[in-house]
Amino acid sequence: MSEPVDSSRCPLCGQPNQCGECNPSAAQPCWCFSADIADDALERVPAALRNRACICPRCARSETANPDAP
Template identity: 40%
Template sequence: MNPSTCPLCQQPNHCALSHNRDVQTCWCYQQVFVSKSSAVQQHAALKDVQHCICQRCAEGLRQEVSLRIRRLD
C-alpha cells in the first residue's frame, strides 16, 4: 500500500513524512490519538499497518473509542 494513502478510507493521508517534509509540519504533530490497541480493536485492518491514517479517520476512531462504539466491519 502507498504510504501516502490512509489504510482505512484509501484517501490521501496528508502525512508530511511521506512527502519528505519535517514531522513538525504534519497535521498530526499536535494531535492526541487513541492507543494502537484501541484502534486495532475498532479496525482489525490496522493490526499490521505501518503508515499513517488520515485526519478524518483519526477523528472517527477517537469518537468511536470515546463513545465505546464497536465497529462490525
C-alpha cells in the same frame, strides 16, 4: 512476503492521509504528531498496517462518511 504499503494513503479509508513524513518538501513534522487521535480509530487499523502509514485526519477523528450530514 507482504504487499507494499502506500504510506501516503490512510489504511482505513484509502484516501490521502496528508502525512508530512511522506512529503519530502514538508518543512514541519506530520500533523499527527500533535493531534488527538481517537482510540477507536487506532484500534481499527489492521495489524499488518500499524506503524506503516498514517491515518487521515477524518479517520483520526473517527468521522465516517455520512451522506445525511449537513
